[in-house]
Amino acid sequence: MLTRKQYQLLVFIDARIQETGISPSFDEMKVALSLKSKSGIHRLIMALEERGFIRRLPHRARALEVLKRPDRMERDKYAAPSAAPAAAPAFRPSVVEGRKPAERAPLAGMIEAPLIGRVAAGVPILAESNIEAHLAFPAVMVRKGGPYYALRVKGDSMIDMGIRDGDVALISSSDTAETGDVVVALVGEEEATLKRFRRRGSGSIALEPANPAYETQIYRPEQVAIQGKLAGIFRAY
Template identity: 55%
Template sequence: MLTKKQLDLLDFINKRIQTDGVPPSFDEMKEALDLRSKSGIHRLITALEERGFIRRLAHKARALEIVKLPESLGGAPTAATQAFQPRVIDGGGTGPRDPQGAPMHVAELPVMGQIAAGVPIEAISHASHAVAVPGQMLRHGSDHYALEVKGDSMIDAGINDGDVVVIRETDVADNGDIVVALIEGQEATLKRFRRAGGGAIALEAANPAYETRIVREDMVQVQGRLVGLIRTY
């Protein structure tokens, strides 16, 4: 899952290679993305390399090449990830209803902003409004909150752009859980959690356009687990 800055940089590099035959300089990238220092470009390039979108070539000026592009930039999808369908509640109409159409007991949850790759959880930690969710979706004695999904990294798990995900607050996760993960205290992302062995955690997207991200266990903090989803038509 790419942040907007990462996607913008990848798009800029790709277009420059296609038009000029060589990648842009760091100064040109810094100016194009309106960053204050080259260190920000270094971080973005490292992130793109870790995700398998670019490769740095040794002993060559402006040593960058595009390995692949996400579908949003015209890239071809890779092998599909395992599909998983969360419980979906229709948020339209007068409120949640059971399969027979009868109103269900509901609880009000704060919507704590938007969840997308690269968005610090601290920046979305103030409730913008509330949403009604079925009471049976919530575990008694646990705290819950909601987030609006922005982006397409979890579409094969049935989670679409604009959906509202219901999250139970927890700092632990089992393999296969879809979680809100905070990476290095800066990036908040919604991903499937797996232990990769050797003290590493795999954060898997549910979209073949995005690579699995492998990070050290001490770099990841689980902030909640997906328990439901609300979709408004």
Template identity: 55%
Template sequence: MLTKKQLDLLEFIHRRVQRDGVPPSFDEMKEALDLRSKSGIHRLITALEERGFIRRLAHRARAIEIVKLPDALQAKTVFRPVVVDGKAPPPTRHKVASRPAASPAGARDITIHAIELPVMGRIAAGVPIEAISEVSHTVAVPGQMIGKGHHYALEVQGDSMIEAGINNGDVVVIREQDTADDGDIVVALVGGQEATLKRFRRRGRTIALEAANPAYETRLFRDDQVKVQGRLVGLIRTY
């Protein structure tokens, strides 16, 4: 049995995850519940976790996962569009999939928010291949994987990022952006014609695109030869 404040907080977190793909911050929770301090939010979060409604994931910001919902809460789906390279891809479709929630008293169905992203073709995890910009199909992605911003997906071809856990045939989820920090795995457009998936390093006015496979050499380019088109935020693998 949840208190009103616990139920209100769980509903607020659920709605924000559906809308944004990420849970709200503690400051946003405090404001939404009209509490004077974040310590009250910590107590509510702890109570929800102890009752098995949420799970906190270690070493990640805003890492709150909804495990189950009480019968009093009705799942609501929020629709939001996805735009890639300024073009309108096929309409983004949102799905609600059911799965049983683990519970010692027996399983009950809850809803998991999913978003369909456009798959823009294949990306080389090896020697760069010709840049891809055509939508080939769509793929359903868990809403928790998608944060703010525009996203798209690419099929991986090659094994140069295998030691980063990216295999040939995987589908990578990319947040569209034109900047990157050292160590980010990015989609890089080289010379305006070839695209590749590599780890990004800046060395003065030189850009290093590093493979995660000793069989491939690091490639160096002038900074004006490389354009970042997005950063890796997720991966989907089919067995």
């Protein structure tokens, strides 16, 4: 079963593709669902992809394909957002440039993940949700979890854990964390940072660097949204 927001986003994407042949931008989806941050759209897309309703097409901007529509129970339960145009009666999946790409078999023993912007390891930067590329990682080298996405590390605040500026961090999507986990945390719905997560009682959350040159950041629980847990670090030489 889909949540209301997942259903509304799926209907909006499907209607926009059928109308224009191009999937909507993250900003358009954010406005259609009345969300404050593009990170919420990213989580909804990851959930729809995990459930097999959509897929992201590699090496193309704004490239989403709708694979299936909700069942009748979900259609009856939820209404589409007012910003979404009415869906056509017949379901005809469309993709960017008006053609369906050739089917590509998954790589054996590999995990594929979209590379999404950059995450700060130091001073937080504005979260970016644009997909730069799709990457493949050896499954035997990755912590179990998923679905996955990848982020470029910027800064040196996690250097004592061997995480360097320019590394690619593979992240297992999750909205919860335990004390001691290295997480991607969205601070104030606008900025993302890679830090070690610790709870301090019920009143505060600490985001700890792994570099004595940086200070631990303390926030109220409502200021921090967990975006995922570190599953692996990859580096090019």
